[in-house]
Amino acid sequence: MMEFKISNVEFAKAVSEVSNVVSNKTTQPILAGIKLIAKADCLILIGSNSDIVIERKIPIDSEGLNGCKVYKTGSIVISAKYLNEIIKKLPNEIHLKVTENQSVIIQSEDIITKLNGFNSTEYPSLPYVNFSNNIRIASDALIDIIKQTVFASSQNESRPVLTGVNFSFEKNSLTCAATNSQRLSLKRHKLNSNINGSFIVPNTALIELVKLFGDCATEIDIFTADNHIVFKSNTKSLYSRLIEGNYPNISGLIPQQSSTTVTLDTKRLLKGIDRASIFASEWRNNNIKFQVSEKSKVKISSLSSEMGQIEEIQDIKNISGDEELNITLDGKFMIDALKAIKEDEVSICFNGSMSPILIMPVGNPSHLQLISPVRSN
Amino acid sequence: MMEFKISNVEFAKAVSEVSNVVSNKTTQPILAGIKLIAKADCLILIGSNSDIVIERKIPIDSEGLNGCKVYKTGSIVISAKYLNEIIKKLPNEIHLKVTENQSVIIQSEDIITKLNGFNSTEYPSLPYVNFSNNIRIASDALIDIIKQTVFASSQNESRPVLTGVNFSFEKNSLTCAATNSQRLSLKRHKLNSNINGSFIVPNTALIELVKLFGDCATEIDIFTADNHIVFKSNTKSLYSRLIEGNYPNISGLIPQQSSTTVTLDTKRLLKGIDRASIFASEWRNNNIKFQVSEKSKVKISSLSSEMGQIEEIQDIKNISGDEELNITLDGKFMIDALKAIKEDEVSICFNGSMSPILIMPVGNPSHLQLISPVRSN
Numbered sequence: 001m002m003e004f005k006i007s008n009v010e011f012a013k014a015v016s017e018v019s020n021v022v023s024n025k026t027t028q029p030i031l032a033g034i035k036l037i038a039k040a041d042c043l044i045l046i047g048s049n050s051d052i053v054i055e056r057k058i059p060i061d062s063e064g065l066n067g068c069k070v071y072k073t074g075s076i077v078i079s080a081k082y083l084n085e086i087i088k089k090l091p092n093e094i095h096l097k098v099t100e101n102q103s104v105i106i107q108s109e110d111i112i113t114k115l116n117g118f119n120s121t122e123y124p125s126l127p128y129v130n131f132s133n134n135i136r137i138a139s140d141a142l143i144d145i146i147k148q149t150v151f152a153s154s155q156n157e158s159r160p161v162l163t164g165v166n167f168s169f170e171k172n173s174l175t176c177a178a179t180n181s182q183r184l185s186l187k188r189h190k191l192n193s194n195i196n197g198s199f200i201v202p203n204t205a206l207i208e209l210v211k212l213f214g215d216c217a218t219e220i221d222i223f224t225a226d227n228h229i230v231f232k233s234n235t236k237s238l239y240s241r242l243i244e245g246n247y248p249n250i251s252g253l254i255p256q257q258s259s260t261t262v263t264l265d266t267k268r269l270l271k272g273i274d275r276a277s278i279f280a281s282e283w284r285n286n287n288i289k290f291q292v293s294e295k296s297k298v299k300i301s302s303l304s305s306e307m308g309q310i311e312e313i314q315d316i317k318n319i320s321g322d323e324e325l326n327i328t329l330d331g332k333f334m335i336d337a338l339k340a341i342k343e344d345e346v347s348i349c350f351n352g353s354m355s356p357i358l359i360m361p362v363g364n365p366s367h368l369q370l371i372s373p374v375r376s377n
Numbered sequence: 378m379m380e381f382k383i384s385n386v387e388f389a390k391a392v393s394e395v396s397n398v399v400s401n402k403t404t405q406p407i408l409a410g411i412k413l414i415a416k417a418d419c420l421i422l423i424g425s426n427s428d429i430v431i432e433r434k435i436p437i438d439s440e441g442l443n444g445c446k447v448y449k450t451g452s453i454v455i456s457a458k459y460l461n462e463i464i465k466k467l468p469n470e471i472h473l474k475v476t477e478n479q480s481v482i483i484q485s486e487d488i489i490t491k492l493n494g495f496n497s498t499e500y501p502s503l504p505y506v507n508f509s510n511n512i513r514i515a516s517d518a519l520i521d522i523i524k525q526t527v528f529a530s531s532q533n534e535s536r537p538v539l540t541g542v543n544f545s546f547e548k549n550s551l552t553c554a555a556t557n558s559q560r561l562s563l564k565r566h567k568l569n570s571n572i573n574g575s576f577i578v579p580n581t582a583l584i585e586l587v588k589l590f591g592d593c594a595t596e597i598d599i600f601t602a603d604n605h606i607v608f609k610s611n612t613k614s615l616y617s618r619l620i621e622g623n624y625p626n627i628s629g630l631i632p633q634q635s636s637t638t639v640t641l642d643t644k645r646l647l648k649g650i651d652r653a654s655i656f657a658s659e660w661r662n663n664n665i666k667f668q669v670s671e672k673s674k675v676k677i678s679s680l681s682s683e684m685g686q687i688e689e690i691q692d693i694k695n696i697s698g699d700e701e702l703n704i705t706l707d708g709k710f711m712i713d714a715l716k717a718i719k720e721d722e723v724s725i726c727f728n729g730s731m732s733p734i735l736i737m738p739v740g741n742p743s744h745l746q747l748i749s750p751v752r753s754n
Contacts, residue, residue: 079684082655082656082684082685085655086652086655086687089648089651089652089655090652091648104685109689110689110690110691111649111652111687111688111689112687112688112689113685113686113687114685114686114687115684115685116683116684116685271466271468272488274466275463275466275467275488278459278462278463278466279459306493307456307459307492307493308459308481308490308491308492308493309490309491310463310488310489310490310491311488311489311490312486312487312488312489313487314487
C-alpha cells in the first residue's frame with residue numbers, strides 16, 4: 001500500500017533513464033515494467049532486460065527540499081511504457097498511491113490516472129555483487145574510453161566475444177579494446193586498480209552506460225562479480241552481464257614498424273573521406289582509394305561508378321618511408337576511426353597495400369586503431 | 378558546354394530546395410534529376426515529380442557581389458540525389474563545367490567531382506501558364522491558411538478530391554477548405570482577387586509549398602491555368618497539378634445552432650486530450666470521452682483499457698444551453714484541430730452526442746472546424 005509524493009520533473013527524468021533499457025518485446029509482461037521501491041530514505045527505480053539492469057536512486061531529503069515525501073513504504077511494478085508516457089505529460093507534483101490488487105493511482109492537479117501494476121515479489125532480484133573491491137574512475141574519462149572503442153566492436157553474433165569491449169585491468173591501468181576482426185580500437189587509461197583481470201562487456205550495455213552517465217560529471221565505481229560488472233555512482237547503477245569466452249590476443253596484431261608513415265589534418269581527412277563516400281556507398285564495401293603519389297600530397301578518391309566519381313588532393317604534413325603508396329579502404333571504417341579522434345593531427349602507418357593500417361592521434365600514445373585494407377580488383 | 382561559378386552556400390540551399398520534390402523512384406533516370414540552366418542574367422534550377430514542379434532562380438548580379446558568374450550559357454540535367462549530397466559537402470566556391478557527352482565537372486578547392494549528366498532537351502518542359510491574371514498574397518498569410526486546413530484533408534485516394542484543399546476565390550476573399558469526411562477545416566481570408574473560381578490543390582503540393590516559402594517573408598503571386606496552379610515569388614515558383622472533380626458543398630454542413638456551447642482554454646484542452654490519448658491509442662479510433670457533468674466543469678477521459686485509464690477535470694470558462702453532455706471523439710482529430718488554433722480560447726458547439734461538433738477560436742470568425750463524433754458503445 002505504498003504512497004509517496006514527488007516533483008514531476010525529477011520523477012520523469014528518473015523514469016525515462018530506467019525505462020531506456022526495458023524492452024516491450026518480452027513474453028512476461030512484468031519484465032516490461034519498472035520496479036518502484038519506496039523506502040524511508042529514498043525512492044528506488046529498477047528497469048532491466050536480459051543483459052542490463054539499471055537502478056536509479058532518488059534520495060529523500062528529510063527537510064522535504066526536493067519535494068519528495070514517502071507516506072507509506074512498499075514496492076510495485078508498473079508498465080515502463082505507460083508510466084514513462086504519463087509522467088512526462090503531468091503538469092505538477094505527482095502523488096502516487098498503490099491500492100488493493102496492485103492498482104496504482106497517480107494524481108497531479110485534477111488529473112487522475114489508474115494503472116494496473118504487478119506484484120513486485122515476482123520481479124527478478126538484482127544480480128549478486130560483492131561491493132567491496134572497486135576501481136574508481138571519473139565518468140567523463142570512462143565515457144571517452146567507451147566512445148573511442150565501442151564502435152569497433154562487432155554487430156554480428158557469430159563470434160559473441162567480439163560483440164563486447166574487453167576491459168583489461170592491471171595494477172595501474174585499464175586497457176579497453178574492441179574489434180570486429182576487420183578493424184580494431186584500443187585505448188589505455190591510467191588508474192589505481194586493485195582488480196586484476198579481463199572482462200568482456202556487451203556493447204549494448206556500454207551504449208546504455210554512455211546515455212545514463214553522459215549528462216553529469218561524477219565518480220563511477222566499477223565492481224566485478226563472476227558473471228557481472230557494475231558501474232555505480234551515488235544515484236545510478238548499471239549492472240551488465242559479462243560475455244563468456246576468451247578475448248583474442250590483441251597485442252600481437254599491432255605492427256611494430258611501417259613502410260610509410262604520413263601525418264594529416266584529422267578533420268580535413270575525415271571530410272575528404274566523407275565526400276569520397278558519396279559514390280563509394282554504391283559499393284558493397286564503401287571502397288575509398290588512398291594514394292600517395294607526389295611527395296607531400298595524398299589523393300583520396302572513390303572508385304568510379306555509373307553515376308560519377310570524386311577525387312581530392314590533401315597536403316601531407318609529414319611523410320617518412322616509401323613515398324609511393326596505393327591502398328583501398330572501407331570508407332565507413334575510416335570515418336568511424338577519425339570521428340573517435342579528438343586531436344588535430346593524425347598519423348597513419350602503412351605496410352603496403354595488403355596489410356592493416358595503424359592510425360594514431362599525434363601526441364597521444366594512449367589510443368590506437370587498426371583497419372584492414374579492402375582487396376580491390 | 379555551360380560553365381559557371383557560384384558560392385557553395387547559396388548553391389547548396391537552392392539545390393536542396395529543388396531536390397525536395399524529386400523522387401528517386403522513377404522509371405526514367407532523367408526525372409530523378411535537377412535541370413540546371415545558366416543564362417546571362419540568372420541560374421535556374423528545376424526539379425519535379427508527377428504532381429509538382431519547383432523552379433528556383435538565382436539572379437546574377439553584374440557586379441558579381443553574390444559570387445555567381447556565368448562563363449558559358451547552357452543547360453544540363455544532373456542526378457538530384459548526388460548533386461545535393463556533393464554540393465553540401467564542398468567547402469568553398471564551386472566551379473561547374475559541362476564537357477563532352479553531358480559530363481559534368483564540379484570543382485571546389487582541390488576537390489574534383491565528375492558526374493554523368495543527361496541531355497536537358499529530354500527533360501519535360503514547364504506546364505503552360507498565362508502569367509497575366511494574378512492574385513497577390515503575403516507568404517506568411519498563405520502559409521497560415523494552408524497549415525490551418527491541409528491536415529484535415531484525406532490521406533486516402535479512394536475519393537481523390539478529398540486529398541486536396543479546395544481554394545475558392547471570390548471578388549474579395551479566398552476560402553480554403555479541407556475535409557476527410559469525418560472532420561473539416563475551413564479558413565476565410567480577405568484579399569483583392571480578379572479571379573473567380575474553385576481549384577482543388579493536392580495536399581502533397583501544399584506541404585511542399587510550406588517548406589519552400591516557410592523561411593522567408595515575401596509576396597506570392599497565384600496564377601491559374603486549366604490544369605495547374607502556380608505560386609510564385611521573385612526567386613521561387615511552385616507549379617502544382619490540380620485535382621479534377623467537384624469539391625463537396627461545405628456550407629450546408631455547418632450547423633447554424635447548438636444545444637450546448639462551451640468555451641475552454643485552448644492549450645490546456647490540447648494537453649488534456651493528449652494525455653487521455655495515452656490509453657486511447659490502444660483503440661482503433663483513439664476514443665476520448667468528453668463529458669459536461671457539473672456546471673462549469675468538463676471531464677476528459679479515455680475509455681478504460683487493460684493497462685489502465687486516465688481522467689481529468691477542466692474548468693469551463695463559459696457555458697450556454699444544455700448543461701448535460703456526453704460525447705465520444707477521436708483524440709487524434711481533436712489534437713490536430715486544437716494545434717491549428719493560435720487563439721488562447723476556443724469555443725465548441727455541440728448538438729447532442731450523435732452530431733458533429735463545431736470548433737471556433739474565440740474572437741476569430743475566419744476559421745472554423747467540424748469533427749464528427751465516434752459512435753461509442
